[in-house]
Amino acid sequence: MAGTTAPFAKKTFGxxxxxxxxxxxxxxxxxxxxxxxxxxxxxxxxxxxxxxxSVLLRHIAGLELPTSGRVRIxxxxxxxxxxxxxIRLAMVFQAGALFNSLTVYDNLALxxxxxxxxxxxxxxxxxxxxxQILSLEKAALQFPAALSGGMKKRVAIARAxxxxxxxxxxxxxxxxxxxxxxxxITEVIAALRDQTSVTTIVVSHDRDLALSIADRxxxxxxxxxxxxxxxxxxxxxxxxxxxxxxxxxxxxxxPRFKQLENDHE
Amino acid sequence: MKELNSIFASIGSTVLLAINSGxxxxxxxxxxxxFIDQCYSIGYTTLPIVTILSFFIGSVLALQSGYSMQNFGAxxxxxxxxxxxxxxxxxxxxxxxxxxxxxxxxxxxxxxxxKVYQEIDALVTMNIPPERMLVMPRxxxxxxxxxxxxxxxxxxxWFGGALVCKYxxxxxxxxxxxxxxxxxxxxxxxxxxxxxxxxxxGFVVILVSCNIGLNTRGGPREIGAAVTKxxxxxxxxxxxxxxxxxxxxx
Numbered sequence: 001m002a003g004t005t006a007p008f009a010k011k012t013f014g015x016x017x018x019x020x021x022x023x024x025x026x027x028x029x030x031x032x033x034x035x036x037x038x039x040x041x042x043x044x045x046x047x048x049x050x051x052x053x054s055v056l057l058r059h060i061a062g063l064e065l066p067t068s069g070r071v072r073i074x075x076x077x078x079x080x081x082x083x084x085x086x087i088r089l090a091m092v093f094q095a096g097a098l099f100n101s102l103t104v105y106d107n108l109a110l111x112x113x114x115x116x117x118x119x120x121x122x123x124x125x126x127x128x129x130x131x132q133i134l135s136l137e138k139a140a141l142q143f144p145a146a147l148s149g150g151m152k153k154r155v156a157i158a159r160a161x162x163x164x165x166x167x168x169x170x171x172x173x174x175x176x177x178x179x180x181x182x183x184x185i186t187e188v189i190a191a192l193r194d195q196t197s198v199t200t201i202v203v204s205h206d207r208d209l210a211l212s213i214a215d216r217x218x219x220x221x222x223x224x225x226x227x228x229x230x231x232x233x234x235x236x237x238x239x240x241x242x243x244x245x246x247x248x249x250x251x252x253x254x255p256r257f258k259q260l261e262n263d264h265e
Numbered sequence: 266m267k268e269l270n271s272i273f274a275s276i277g278s279t280v281l282l283a284i285n286s287g288x289x290x291x292x293x294x295x296x297x298x299x300f301i302d303q304c305y306s307i308g309y310t311t312l313p314i315v316t317i318l319s320f321f322i323g324s325v326l327a328l329q330s331g332y333s334m335q336n337f338g339a340x341x342x343x344x345x346x347x348x349x350x351x352x353x354x355x356x357x358x359x360x361x362x363x364x365x366x367x368x369x370x371x372x373x374x375x376x377x378x379x380k381v382y383q384e385i386d387a388l389v390t391m392n393i394p395p396e397r398m399l400v401m402p403r404x405x406x407x408x409x410x411x412x413x414x415x416x417x418x419x420x421x422x423w424f425g426g427a428l429v430c431k432y433x434x435x436x437x438x439x440x441x442x443x444x445x446x447x448x449x450x451x452x453x454x455x456x457x458x459x460x461x462x463x464x465x466x467g468f469v470v471i472l473v474s475c476n477i478g479l480n481t482r483g484g485p486r487e488i489g490a491a492v493t494k495x496x497x498x499x500x501x502x503x504x505x506x507x508x509x510x511x512x513x514x515x
Contacts, residue, residue: 058386061386061389061390062389062390063386063389063390081394084392085392088392089390090390090391091386091387091390093383093386093387095382095383097382097383097384097386097387098384098387099379099384099387100382100384110391110393111391111393114391114393114398115392115393116295163391169390
């Protein structure tokens with residue numbers, strides 16, 4: 001990553017979640033979730049697949065309405081179209097969510113053009129700056145379909161960066177990436193926070209990513225927050241579910257494997 | 266009961282989409298390139314098929330009416346029948362049906378794909394309302410292009426009918442007589458009524474297609490389902506609205 005300063009806003013927001021519940025077709029997905037994310041910190045929400053962590057992030061982004069409870073970014077309700085205009089929030093989606101009909105350059109320029117944030121020359125400068133930070137200058141004129149998974153993630157981060165966000169959300173930023181690219185993305189997230197102090201919320205089941213960059217962390221299992229704290233608090237978890245999630249062991253003498261072996265024969 | 270709720274919910278969300286899109290009408294100058302793109306997509310790319318089909322619809326209408334009317338000695342009125350039928354009914358309805366099949370399906374597929382692959386969510390997080398960028402330019406474009414397409418369909422249908430009348434042995438009505446009969450009973454109101462119908466149908470087709478695309482949930486399989494739904498709902502609405510709009514205009 002180039003050592004340039006990212007174009008972030010100076011003001012950043014904390015996030016407060018109070019007694020948040022969400023059900024889809026009467027199936028509870030989030031159960032009484034309460035969290036507080038302080039301004040400027042990297043907060044990682046970890047949990048196994050299907051535990052509700054992406055749904056929680058979508059509530060923070062204002063993409064879902066709570067069944068009960070509330071989410072506040074600073075003093076603003078992110079799900080209210082009137083107040084969300086007050087917040088510059090950027091989200092890096094799990095699959096990138098790049099606009100496939102636009103080039104990489106136009107993907108980044110879209111936000112600036114739609115909000116009329118400068119002349120075409122100024123927009124070009126900001127876009128190229130963001131691309132340079134993510135080492136993507138050569139991909140500027142390519143379409144998303146021509147990019148690798150890692151490059152798509154970097155373009156998605158660059159697109160978030162160019163908005164000058166006051167709150168940055170990442171949904172599984174290292175999923176489906178090889179270990180080298182995962183490490184690169186982890187470094188990018190950490191470096192952006194170091195340069196800008198923007199509040200960053202990362203949802204992931206990648207233990208290495210969480211332990212590398214988190215200021216604080218929460219574990220969500222089956223829609224409930226089971227623990228919150230700094231990394232050191234998770235060194236020896238008393239909760240067996242958390243211990244099993246953070247330090248999974250493979251027991252080849254497990255009777256289930258034996259059963260598979262017998263079935264195969 | 267569940268189905269009834271679903272139908273009312275769809276009607277409600279479609280009306281809301283129209284209202285929300287209308288709120289962004291003042292941003293049209295900023296969306297002008299997208300408006301031009303949509304005019305091209307709705308108008309120019311639909312034109313060849315509209316031209317061909319309306320020509321043959323006019324032709325077959327002349328052929329059928331010539332066959333029936335020769336027994337009454339009323340062949341001189343074929344021009345009137347073809348002209349009025351095309352202007353008041355067949356032109357607007359046929360163009361709307363072609364629009365549903367060609368443009369409405371493409372819009373539903375594009376927006377459903379954007380929804381499924383979270384591009385719509387990305388727009389929302391960027392504070393870019395999808396109604397402003399994706400719906401309003403399409404609705405304005407269809408309001409501009411439908412009268413043009415319907416007018417071209419009318420002309421092609423008239424000329425198709427004229428050619429059949431001249432070169433079909435048992436009809437043998439000269440173009441002069443055909444167009445004189447066409448003009449004799451046709452008033453400006455007939456043309457306007459047809460263009461208004463075309464605009465109403467076009468607006469509804471694009472609005473319904475946008476709404477179905479934007480409300481798609483699930484995976485890639487739902488994109489195909491959204492396209493089918495958009496076309497079927499559009500066709501039903503065109504024919505149902507045809508009765509009510511015609512009744513309101515006559």
